[in-house]
Amino acid sequence: MPATQTGGAARTVIVTVDDDPAVSRAVARDLRRRYGESHRIVRADSGESALEALRDLRLRGDSVAVILADYRMPEMNGIEFLEQAMDVYPGARRVLLTAYADTGAAIDAINVVDLDHYLLKPWDPPEEKLYPVVDDLLAAWRTEDHRPVKETKVVGHRWSARSSGVREFLARNQVPYRWYSSDEPEGQALLTAAETDGTSLPVVITPDGRALVEPTDPDLAASVGLATTPSARFYDLIVIGGGPAGLGAAVYGASEGLRTVLVERTATGGQAGQSSRIENYLGFPDGVSGGQLTDRAHRQATRFGAEILTACEVTGLEISGSSRTVLLGDGTSVAAHTVILATGVSYRQLDAAGVDELTGRGVFYGSALTEAAGCKDQDVYVVGGANSAGQAAVYLARGARSVTLLVRGESLTASMSHYLIQQIEETPQIRVRTRTEVAAAHGTRQLEGITLRDTKSGETETVDAQFLFVFIGAAPRTDWLDGVVQRDDLGFVVAGPDLAVAGERPAGWPLDRAPYHLETNVPGVFVAGDARAESAKRVASAVGEGAMAVMLVHRYLERL
Structure with a gap:
């Protein structure tokens, strides 16, 4: 009713x-x-x-x-x-x-x-x-400001990769928007009003009526009021990355009086921000969605005075005396006494024929929340055997006809938390296929099917599929640190005691003390969360490391 x-x-x-x-x-x-x-x-x-x-x-x-x-x-x-x-x-x-x-x-x-x-x-x-x-x-x-928020309008095609990217960017940044299909009358009317024929999509119509054709993330961020440039040239602390570790560092840094700026390439939250339900985070017995946790942390950081920049790509780090300068993709830079690297990790790309061409058109990396509505009554496939894949499968099973979890290993027990395995076993819509990998993706305009291969026998099977969500492995976003900050063979940042060789300080270390626990081979540059070598890869540990890094920042600043 x-x-x-x-x-x-x-x-x-x-x-x-x-x-x-x-x-x-x-x-x-x-x-x-x-x-x-x-x-x-x-x-x-x-x-x-x-x-x-x-x-x-x-x-x-x-x-x-x-x-x-x-x-x-x-x-x-x-x-x-x-x-x-x-x-x-x-x-x-x-x-x-x-x-x-x-x-x-x-x-x-x-x-x-x-x-x-x-x-x-x-x-x-x-x-x-x-x-x-x-x-x-x-x-x-x-007592609060509740003036109506004018909505952003997005006109695009369901199977357009960039349309999907724009929707995900807006959703993850908590920007209200309304979606219009370019195939429907309302979408056509908006395209006509925007004086574009719709050959280039998406078209984003801002609250003030401007039409942006295929906007970049920085253009999009600026058009909806997100901060993209720093308000000052020098800070006490620059936090790079807006996942749990970065948000934790921003909250503790700003709350303790440090002039703090957080620089994020896409949207705060990181991989955790895309989780439909985090159930093993302390203090939330019934679980909390990644979006809600991220939104609270974002608001908390800004309330304490942290500055948060969105859609800012970091391209390099320069050291000059006591100053650490972060180079940005638009050619500008921002400097500070200290830097915390909280860049997190990104999902590895699926190495299978046809996947790259269909990404954003049925193949998605970690965007189950944004695309879930379109999966209603569909047969959905999820690739991965860790917590992110399990959380996505449980969430998608609420509306999908079936969800098939594709796992290369023999079982889920080696990589997934016990509580998630239980939920999957208790959800009749979810089927787990072990020793299975995606060999190819098929489709012209959109994903239409996938070829599955048994990793033990090599036998293949082609099945119909419109949605494939990929949650495999983790690659650190640290290439831009090459030649400045020491990393391991996989690209993770080495810090603290792990820098020592046979009990000696790292080569080139300029101070008369050993590096602090989360300090890199560059004094005053710290690392927290998933980007650190041998980290726990859990939300709680990332938040804790962000807070600990700020404590060590204070210790470093006291000795400047």
Whole structure:
């Protein structure tokens, strides 16, 4: 049943959702009695219908101040609903309606969805139990800036690699946008208005009405208000990379008074930011999506004063006395006393015929979240045997007809966490094929099929496929450090005790002390997270190393 609405369109909205019709009407009645003249009340009887209503409100530019959700709803409980509602209206205040027996779940929800309050049912009399809570939440909501955000419009083709890249860039940078297919009337009308014939796609129409044809990431970032150039020429600390390690370093550096700038080539979050669900991160017993964790860390870093630059490619590092200068792809540079390398890793490319030509047109590297909607009722293939592949398979199985996990090894136990293996075993839509690799990808305009090869027998099989997600291996993004910072044979940065040879300081080390634990062979240049040789490759350890690197930065600066 669709959500029902009362009141005029210009008023701020309060949303309530409960699957019990009597309770739903009672909540809406009490809210309307107190707030009906100044707010519009939207009532829904399921999480799905409420999400649909929220998306419609967002598209119209309406403001939602408070969302009240019942905990015990079938198919999608109140916590699950609020978690998805956060992605639509992150600034709305969130209330969970619970029975006394559910208070434990409500307390857990404080971590999962930043719950603002939970109300025990019944809430009679509302003058004592409901209205004071809503009054406080509305007052808190009004203190923040909730001016409507004008949307960016993207016109492209579903099987265009660059169209896919633009959508992923905007989504990962939390930029509201609306997608229009160039094959449909609305998309054609926008192309006509933009005075382009659509031969070059995508076309991005900015909130101020400018049309950008096949924009680069830096052009796109600048057009939607993301910072792309540093505001100063010299800082205390430059953090390179915006994954968990880099965000952790930015939070701790800025919060401790260091003039901090973070430089990121695409979007903050790194590989973790693309994870549909991280369930083994401390403090989140019900898990947290990579996007939500990234968004919180990003906001936390900027609140402390860290400057975050997006779509900035780092091309080199120069050392001049106590200054460390980072060279950027646009020919500019930025300098600081210290640098933390938190560049993370990227997925290795799949070495199979036809894959390169079909990348972005059915073959995707680590973009399951962006493309998941298009996988509904499809047969999907995921390549990889580690946690990222497992998380993607579980997430895609929510809508796909089937998900086949392709693993080169004998089993998942060597590379995947136990909790994920259990989830995969309990999900009937997921099938695991071990000792299997992709030998080729087929298709003209888009992916149409893949050839699978048994790594033991060599036998091959060709299957129909429109979606192939690849999560294989990890290659560090460190080529630009060649000749300056010491790396191992695989490109990972060597630091601390690992630099010593037979207990001696590294060759060329200029100081009378040994390198600190995360310090590279260049004094004042540190490494944290997945880019470090022998790192743990886990979100928690990356965040911890980012914080530890800042502690060592302080120690270094004290001795300058």
